[in-house]
Amino acid sequence: MIRKWNEESLDHRNALLFAMGISEEDAKRPIIGIINSWNEMNPGHFPFKDVIEDIKKVVYASGGLALELPVSGVCDGICSNTPGDRYTLPARDMVSAEVETVAELNMLDGMIMLGTCDKVVPGMLMGALRVNIPTVMFTGGYMAPGNYNGKMITLTHTKQAYAAYVAGDISREDYKAIVKNACPTPGACPFMGTANTMCATAEILGLSPHGNASVKSQTPEWRQMAVEAAKKIMELVKEEIRPLDVIKYENFENVVRYMMATGGSTNSILHIPAIARQAGFDITPELFDRISREVPVISTIYPNHPSYTMAEFSEAGGLGAVLGELAKAGLIHTNAKGMFGTIADKISLSQNRNQDVIRSVSNPIYEQGGLAVLSGNIATDSAIVKFSAVDKSAWQFTGPAKVYDSQDEAWNAILRDEIVPGDVVVIRYEGPKGSPGMPHMETFMAAVLGKGLGTKIALVSDGRFSGATGGLAIGHVSPEAYEGGNIAFIQNGDIIHIDIEKRILMVDITEEEFKERKKGWKPVEKPATGWLKLYRKNTTSAHRGATVFWD
Numbered sequence: 001m002i003r004k005w006n007e008e009s010l011d012h013r014n015a016l017l018f019a020m021g022i023s024e025e026d027a028k029r030p031i032i033g034i035i036n037s038w039n040e041m042n043p044g045h046f047p048f049k050d051v052i053e054d055i056k057k058v059v060y061a062s063g064g065l066a067l068e069l070p071v072s073g074v075c076d077g078i079c080s081n082t083p084g085d086r087y088t089l090p091a092r093d094m095v096s097a098e099v100e101t102v103a104e105l106n107m108l109d110g111m112i113m114l115g116t117c118d119k120v121v122p123g124m125l126m127g128a129l130r131v132n133i134p135t136v137m138f139t140g141g142y143m144a145p146g147n148y149n150g151k152m153i154t155l156t157h158t159k160q161a162y163a164a165y166v167a168g169d170i171s172r173e174d175y176k177a178i179v180k181n182a183c184p185t186p187g188a189c190p191f192m193g194t195a196n197t198m199c200a201t202a203e204i205l206g207l208s209p210h211g212n213a214s215v216k217s218q219t220p221e222w223r224q225m226a227v228e229a230a231k232k233i234m235e236l237v238k239e240e241i242r243p244l245d246v247i248k249y250e251n252f253e254n255v256v257r258y259m260m261a262t263g264g265s266t267n268s269i270l271h272i273p274a275i276a277r278q279a280g281f282d283i284t285p286e287l288f289d290r291i292s293r294e295v296p297v298i299s300t301i302y303p304n305h306p307s308y309t310m311a312e313f314s315e316a317g318g319l320g321a322v323l324g325e326l327a328k329a330g331l332i333h334t335n336a337k338g339m340f341g342t343i344a345d346k347i348s349l350s351q352n353r354n355q356d357v358i359r360s361v362s363n364p365i366y367e368q369g370g371l372a373v374l375s376g377n378i379a380t381d382s383a384i385v386k387f388s389a390v391d392k393s394a395w396q397f398t399g400p401a402k403v404y405d406s407q408d409e410a411w412n413a414i415l416r417d418e419i420v421p422g423d424v425v426v427i428r429y430e431g432p433k434g435s436p437g438m439p440h441m442e443t444f445m446a447a448v449l450g451k452g453l454g455t456k457i458a459l460v461s462d463g464r465f466s467g468a469t470g471g472l473a474i475g476h477v478s479p480e481a482y483e484g485g486n487i488a489f490i491q492n493g494d495i496i497h498i499d500i501e502k503r504i505l506m507v508d509i510t511e512e513e514f515k516e517r518k519k520g521w522k523p524v525e526k527p528a529t530g531w532l533k534l535y536r537k538n539t540t541s542a543h544r545g546a547t548v549f550w551d
Contacts, residue, residue, distance in 0.1 A: 002030070002133055002240060003107045013107075022065070029065040030109035030237050035099055035124065037073030037115045044116035044195055045073040046186040047140050047217045051226035055112060055138075058230035064237065066230070069106070071098040076118045076440065076466070077155055077189070081411070086437030089464070090535040092119035092126070092271070093548050096278075099127025108133060110237040112229055113207075116140030116188050121198035122271035125205070126549060129278035132244050134236035136339055137207040138229040139199040141217030142310040143187030148174075152307050153182050155189050156466065159443055163450025166415050187217030190310040191302040193466055197264040198271060200319055204255045205247055205275075206338010210346050214310065214318025232339060241339070244279060250333040252276045252283050253291070254323075254343060257332055260288075260295040260369025261322055263304040263388030266465055266475060269371065270438075274545035285373045285382040285543060289503065292369030295331050297388050298322065298359045303470040304370065304388040308357060316357035320350025329361035368501075374474060376506040377514075378460065378486055378496070381478040381543040383505050389470040394455040395500040397472060399424040400493050401507070405481075405524050406430065407463065411444045414451065421456035424496040428487050429524045430463030431480030432546040436528050436536035442466035445473050458498055460505065462487055462542070474498065474505060478543040482523045489517040 005013075014027045034055060038048040052068065059066035074091045078084075095115075103111060111131075113124045116139050128135045146153040158179045165175040188195035199213040209225040209232070216222065235241075252272060259268050269288055276283040299322055301308040317324075324347045326332040334344040352358050359365060370388035375381070402419060403426045404410040410427050413419050425444070432438045441463045448454060454471040462480035465473050479485030486507075490496075495508040509517075528536050538548040 002109045002237065005107070026065050029063060031106070032059050032064045032066045032110045032112060032233055032237070033102060033106065033108040034066050034068045035102065035111050035113040036068050036070050037120050038070070039073045041078060042073050042075035042117060043143060043183060043186040044075060044140050044188045045120070048114045050218060051223055054223065055226055055230040058227055059234060062231065062234035064234050066112070069102045071095055071102065073115065073117070073120050080440060081443040085439035086435050086532060088119055089270070089432070089438045089546060090531060092123040093535070094531070095120055095123025096126035096130070096549065099124050100130050103127070103131040103133060110134040110233050112233050113137045116195055116199065118194035118198065118267065121202055122275055125202060125207070125275045126278045128207070129243055129275065132242045134233060134241055135207065135243055136229045136233045136236070137202045138226050139202060139208055139212050141187050141215045141219070141222045142190045142196060142314070143183060143217060144185040145190045145309040145311055146182040146184050148178050148181045152302070152309060153178055154191050154302060154309070155182050156191070156303070156442070156446060158182050159446030160450035163415065163447035167451055185217065192263055192265070192304060194265040194267040196310060197259065197268050200258060200264070201255050201268070201272065201275070203319060204258055205251050206340060207243065209340055210349055211318060211320065214314045216311070216314060236339060246337040246339065247279060248336065249281050250336040251338070252281055254333050254336055256283070256288055256291050257295050257326060258319070258322060260292050260371060261297060261326055262299050263297055263370030263386065266371060266384045266386050269384050269476065270464065270542060270546050274547040274549065277545065277550055285384070288371055289373035292371055292373070292387070295326070295369045296361060296364030297366040297370050298325055298361060298364050299357060300365055300388055312357050316354035317350055317352045320346050321352040321358045323347050324350050324352060325358060325360050331361065372500050372503060374500070374503050374505040376504050377509065378490070378505045378507050379477045380486065381541065382476065383474050383478065384476040385474045385500055386465070386469065387500060390472050390500065391455045394458070394472045397424070397458045397498040399458065399496060401426050401490050401496050403428070403490055403492050407439065407441055407444050411447055414444065414447045419457060421453065424458045424460060426487065426490050427459065427461040427463060428481035429526065430461060431482055432539045432542060433536045434462060434480050434482030434523070435526060436532050438464050438542065438546055440464060440466050441473065441475060442469045445469045445471050460487070460496065464542070472498070476542040478541045480541065483541070484518070484521070484523070486514060488521065488523070489514055
């Protein structure tokens with residue numbers, strides 16, 4: 001048995017179960033927690049209500065008792081460009097603590113985790129690896145892409161449309177129609193953003209069923225995967241197989257390799273190190289950069305491609321087809337194991353059905369991977385850029401700094417046309433400690449794209465981005481401004497140099513000048529109470545996962 005009870009403690013628990021109508025015989029079964037992030041504010045998690053009863057029936061038929069245990073299920077999109085966005089990254093650590101708490105407090109024998117979105121999936125994975133009892137995950141599938149006037153649209157197009165509306169480039173009627181049509185069904189936003197990147201992480205680590213990361217939500221195929229997850233958890237409980245029995249360093253390296261091949265979210269450089277740390281492995285930005293030089297981009301969907309979405313990706317063969325192409329070139333660890341078999345097993349069930357959507361390694365879209373790690377005297381530890389979402393004409397960029405201490409200031413400035421082609425916009429004090437919470441800078445970048453400035457200005461920030469952010473957006477600058485990183489001392493007019501291929505992020509300031517500017521410096525103190533205050537006090541830097549769980 002996974003859990004060891006003494007008679008008194010078990011009877012004490014059972015007395016409470018009996019109060020809810022659970023029979024004496026059923027109380028003897030292994031209890032499987034359905035760790036459910038379903039709620040009515042998150043379309044990515046909304047579909048889980050469709051499969052709860054199926055999961056319970058399968059677990060019961062296999063000898064277990066599945067009981068639902070709710071945890072937080074935040075949606076980053078709900079709070080975008082509001083003060084609430086400061087809570088999304090800290091919510092990842094909170095979810096991981098919730099998973100740990102409900103699993104240990106209730107002495108669960110196993111878990112099925114139901115989660116889809118940006119911070120919930122990595123939070124659940126972090127908690128599961130700390131608890132290390134038999135666990136599987138079932139993710140919610142992708143949302144259908146929207147359509148307006150014959151063009152593909154997604155949630156991010158609403159922000160671009162707003163900037164275009166303010167600029168007078170489109171009508172209010174068109175703007176409102178884009179908002180209405182951007183998200184037509186439940187599921188994860190159908191671009192290569194953080195949600196789909198993290199669902200892929202769960203599958204490549206081996207915790208979710210084959211194909212789960214690239215299936216459309218609420219389809220019969222998706223519902224069948226829930227049944228597969230329910231069957232598998234009972235096998236794992238009976239055999240006492242725990243995540244850390246099978247998940248090794250190679251699993252995490254495979255995740256990074258997949259990210260590079262698909263232009264995955266920059267947020268993965270926060271989440272994957274934080275998840276790996278719970279398993280005792282060190283994954284750092286340096287590993288991402290090394291692999292980005294080895295693994296080319298072979299598949300792009302929005303924002304890396306103008307019209308392809310998860311729909312085209314899924315039809316082409318999805319995650320398994322990408323892994324198959326990497327395997328042909330010897331760029332993936334095919335012997336890495338998971339709860340549902342090896343990577344080789346997954347590849348054997350996959351087929352590349354469209355080599356325009358998923359190319360071979362010998363015919364890549366870009367010779368290098370989708371993410372690049374930059375450094376220099378602005379980011380003496382690291383900074384991140386989504387290589388695959390930047391037009392090649394902007395891979396080298398030099399311009400004068402325009403400095404803002406918050407995204408709001410910069411966003412209002414660009415709407416007022418105060419930011420012009422050639423500028424390097426610096427948004428600081430938006431890092432893990434400075435904001436605190438490291439909110440998205442996607443609202444600013446969406447305005448940049450909406451005004452047609454995607455290759456004409458650059459952004460450098462200690463904040464982070466949505467996985468769907470396009471344009472020359474450099475984030476995760478570490479050390480951040482709040483901790484006295486050099487980004488805090490850049491002034492308007494300083495000349496900044498960016499070279500993505502050479503991994504350079506520099507400003508024309510000497511060390512002596514930096515020392516002069518640092519004299520008498522005090523950080524900008526943004527208000528923080530409660531959980532945010534606690535997070536600010538305990539979090540690591542973006543270079544180390546921006547997490548309170550980094551021992």
